[in-house]
Amino acid sequence: MENKYYTPEIEEFHIGFECEVYITKQRHGYIKQVEDNTIINSDSKYYPITFGNKNTNYELLVLGELMHKGELNINKFRVKYLDKEDIESLGFNNNDVKLANHIKPESSLYKILEDDTIFTIQWYWHMLRNERENLIRIFKGTLHKYPYQEIFRGDIKNKSELKILLKQLNIDEN
Secondary structure: OOOOEEOOOHHHOOOOOEEEEEOOHHHHHHHHHHOOOOOOOOOOOEEEEEOOOOOHHHHHHHHHHHHHOOOOOHHHEEEEOOOHHHHHHOOOEOOOOOOHHHOOOOOEEEEEOOOOEEEEEEEOHHHOOOOOOOEEEEEEEEOOEEEEEEEEEEEOOOHHHHHHHHHHOOOOOO
16 A cells, blocks of 8 residues: 555545644644643644544634634645554454354454344455555355345545445444
């Protein structure tokens, strides 16, 4: 994966959207003073934001002020492309899964519910060509009863998009 981040389109911003914004060191101190719970790496100039969190209203005011002064534009934002760690953070893993022939594809993670419903997410980042591919497939089935039904195939660029999709598919986050 060559590029880990991309510049978002304005249409991508929504409640729950996770991104980072480039803030100068001078602004780091300003935000850090206001938001006691924030930990900012002194070497980093990117500040993580999840729109809709308890502190976001103030963050939006600060960002709005910076944009109004011309000190901040859309190019100062970046979003991490969806990766394995993001999927794992949403409750998917492959630790407890025993599939037929003991095959666990390296590009798949699973979530098993108490009723033996299993959701599988497969990704195809290892097949990159000229552009970054964001193709994922989601399957639903009952553990050890094959085949599983494909319930989604499409491009998912980031963790925020995947969260929305999982909610739409009624797949619990925990």
